[in-house]
Amino acid sequence: xxxxxxxxxxxxxxxxxxxxxxxxxxxxxxxxxxxxxxxxxxxxxxxxxxxxxxxxxxxxxxxxxxxxxxxxxxxxxxxxxxxxxxxxxxxxxxxxxxxxxxxxxxxxxxxxxxxxxxxxxxxxxxxxxxxxxxxxxxxxxxxxxxxxxxxxxxxxxxxxxxxxxxxxxxxxxxxxxxxxxxxxxxxxxxxxxxxxxxxxxxxxxxxxxxxxxxxxxxxxxxxxxxxxxxxxxxxxxxxxxxxxxxxxxxxxxxxxxxxxxxxxxxxxxxxxxxxxxxxxxxxxxxxxxxxxxxxxxxxxxxxxxxxxxxxxxxxxxxxxxxxxxxxxxxxxxxxxxxxxxxxxxxxxxxxxxxxxxxxxxxxxxxxxxxxxxxxxxxxxxxxxxxxxxxxxxxxxxxxxxxxxxxxxxxxxxxxxxxxxxxxxxxxxxxxxxxxxxxxxxxxxxxxxxxxxxxxxxxxxxxxx
Amino acid sequence: xxxxxxxxxxxxxxxxxxxxxxxxxxxxxxxxxxxxxxxxxxxxxxxxxxxxxxxxxxxxxxxxxxxxxxxxxxxxxxxxxxxxxxxxxxxxxxxxxxxxxxxxxxxxxxxxxxxxxxxxxxxxxxxxxxxxxxxxxxxxxxxxx
Numbered sequence: 001x002x003x004x005x006x007x008x009x010x011x012x013x014x015x016x017x018x019x020x021x022x023x024x025x026x027x028x029x030x031x032x033x034x035x036x037x038x039x040x041x042x043x044x045x046x047x048x049x050x051x052x053x054x055x056x057x058x059x060x061x062x063x064x065x066x067x068x069x070x071x072x073x074x075x076x077x078x079x080x081x082x083x084x085x086x087x088x089x090x091x092x093x094x095x096x097x098x099x100x101x102x103x104x105x106x107x108x109x110x111x112x113x114x115x116x117x118x119x120x121x122x123x124x125x126x127x128x129x130x131x132x133x134x135x136x137x138x139x140x141x142x143x144x145x146x147x148x149x150x151x152x153x154x155x156x157x158x159x160x161x162x163x164x165x166x167x168x169x170x171x172x173x174x175x176x177x178x179x180x181x182x183x184x185x186x187x188x189x190x191x192x193x194x195x196x197x198x199x200x201x202x203x204x205x206x207x208x209x210x211x212x213x214x215x216x217x218x219x220x221x222x223x224x225x226x227x228x229x230x231x232x233x234x235x236x237x238x239x240x241x242x243x244x245x246x247x248x249x250x251x252x253x254x255x256x257x258x259x260x261x262x263x264x265x266x267x268x269x270x271x272x273x274x275x276x277x278x279x280x281x282x283x284x285x286x287x288x289x290x291x292x293x294x295x296x297x298x299x300x301x302x303x304x305x306x307x308x309x310x311x312x313x314x315x316x317x318x319x320x321x322x323x324x325x326x327x328x329x330x331x332x333x334x335x336x337x338x339x340x341x342x343x344x345x346x347x348x349x350x351x352x353x354x355x356x357x358x359x360x361x362x363x364x365x366x367x368x369x370x371x372x373x374x375x376x377x378x379x380x381x382x383x384x385x386x387x388x389x390x391x392x393x394x395x396x397x398x399x400x401x402x403x404x405x406x407x408x409x410x411x412x413x414x415x416x417x418x419x420x421x422x423x424x425x426x427x428x429x430x431x432x433x434x435x436x437x438x439x440x441x442x443x444x445x446x447x448x449x450x451x452x453x454x455x456x457x458x459x460x461x462x463x464x
Numbered sequence: 465x466x467x468x469x470x471x472x473x474x475x476x477x478x479x480x481x482x483x484x485x486x487x488x489x490x491x492x493x494x495x496x497x498x499x500x501x502x503x504x505x506x507x508x509x510x511x512x513x514x515x516x517x518x519x520x521x522x523x524x525x526x527x528x529x530x531x532x533x534x535x536x537x538x539x540x541x542x543x544x545x546x547x548x549x550x551x552x553x554x555x556x557x558x559x560x561x562x563x564x565x566x567x568x569x570x571x572x573x574x575x576x577x578x579x580x581x582x583x584x585x586x587x588x589x590x591x592x593x594x595x596x597x598x599x600x601x602x603x604x605x606x607x608x609x
Contacts, residue, residue, distance in 0.1 A: 153503075155504055284522055287510060287511055288511055289578075330562070362503060364497070366497035366498050366500075367499070368498050372501075372535045376471050407498075
């Protein structure tokens with residue numbers, strides 16, 4: 001079965017210099033350099049954006065929407081996530097930021113933090129109800145982590161908590177509400193997410209976990225932040241009078257690692273951030289090495305969404321901004337989490353996840369062939385090839401490691417001579433072969449040419 | 465390419481070296497993924513081989529982890545020439561452990577190693593004699609449970 005995957009991350013060929021930086025950093029070995037340009041293997045890419053962070057030439061870009069698309073809809077709703085607020089100093093009111101959003105042409109705002117409050121309650125309930133199973137459930141909030149699980153840890157799919165990602169829940173709720181109240185067909189309502197990362201953008205166009213997605217498209221946090229900052233002078237908070245349902249400090253906390261656990265009141269749980277760490281914890285979960293742990297919150301980006309590759313501000317600054325904002329909010333909230341959540345959860349008919357989530361499908365990328373017999377032969381051949389490669393993982397062949405080159409060779413995507421060491425050894429062999437041949441010219445001149453070439457006793461692979 | 469009956473892997477696991485615990489099972493897991501064994505089965509093989517590897521490190525003073533991958537099943541053999549188990553029946557009970565203080569301090573030795581191996585495999589066999597060593601054979605059918 002051939003599947004095509006939508007990807008948000010794309011490489012601008014003109015900007016790419018084929019340096020292999022992205023190849024070496026990609027956590028799923030999804031990039032190869034061919035003819036001097038980086039190419040993404042679509043079935044491996046998880047849209048995490050690591051390549052965007054690491055490219056010195058800004059060749060990888062996230063494909064997002066243009067603000068001009070708002071014209072295509074009669075009514076436009078924007079979903080600001082905590083990572084947007086994290087770009088601003090905590091003294092800039094949420095209302096000021098909302099006013100800035102309205103000036104960009106949106107008609108309605110729904111605070112994603114409020115959806116997080118709802119989802120937190122669902123998570124708490126689910127974990128409580130499943131406490132007897134001794135299973136460790138995994139957060140679904142980060143789509144890059146979900147995609148990593150699909151490609152590298154499909155055995156953990158049953159442990160992903162079956163709740164909606166907050167932005168999706170927000171979109172379903174607000175789109176239905178506006179359609180009802182304004183008597184608009186749903187096709188004429190645009191719902192726009194402000195994304196801190198490409199994985200959330202990709203998940204809009206090809207959601208891995210939602211049955212009927214209602215988000216229309218996404219803009220990046222950095223693009224929206226820049227536009228709001230441009231109009232900053234016209235943003236006094238008191239000018240904003242429109243009623244917007246606000247999320248609590250707990251929902252706001254989802255923007256930074258650990259926030260999801262706090263908002264769901266989970267203590268027998270850990271929060272992991274950064275893709276390498278996430279991969280590590282998934283490996284341990286797979287080996288069942290943390291029995292009795294209830295929940296693992298995972299975000300692909302260090303610090304959480306505030307550290308996304310598509311935000312403007314440095315992640316430590318953003319983390320500080322958001323934590324201070326949360327602190328200030330909490331001073332004005334009821335003293336307990338339960339009372340705080342109860343006070344904000346007032347949306348009538350907010351969607352229940354169970355009706356909208358679908359189980360993740362595995363995307364096994366490792367398997368070498370659909371036929372197990374052929375795959376076994378390929379594994380054996382790969383092992384043979386690998387033995388002959390230098391094992392330096394230099395990347396000059398365009399693959400991230402000798403192991404990947406061996407795999408590319410058995411899959412017909414590369415040739416052994418793509419290895420610079422193999423090629424040089426072969427050139428040397430041919431050169432001596434030619435020298436040898438030249439000695440066997442007819443001896444009409446009487447003398448052989450003494451060119452000083454001596455055939456090598458043994459071929460040393462790695463000498464420079 | 466000629467038809468092959470089984471892919472054979474063998475790893476030497478050094479004794480009392482916790483730093484490298486899990487390396488052999490990780491390599492086995494990767495190979496099984498390349499072969500295209502179902503994910504649920506791979507998880508069980510990984511747990512079984514990891515527990516075996518840990519036993520080699522904690523109790524046996526090292527040994528060998530071998531795997532034979534067939535199209536329809538995988539066999540994992542954990543063997544050592546260590547002290548052997550005096551009472552296998554007792555050792556198979558959940559919570560029974562003779563692990564050293566050092567191993568327990570590192571979170572090992574909960575007495576779940578053998579029971580875990582027994583539970584995750586489709587067939588489990590153990591041969592052990594004091595002064596001779598231990599051989600554990602686990603079979604995993606390539607079918608979800």
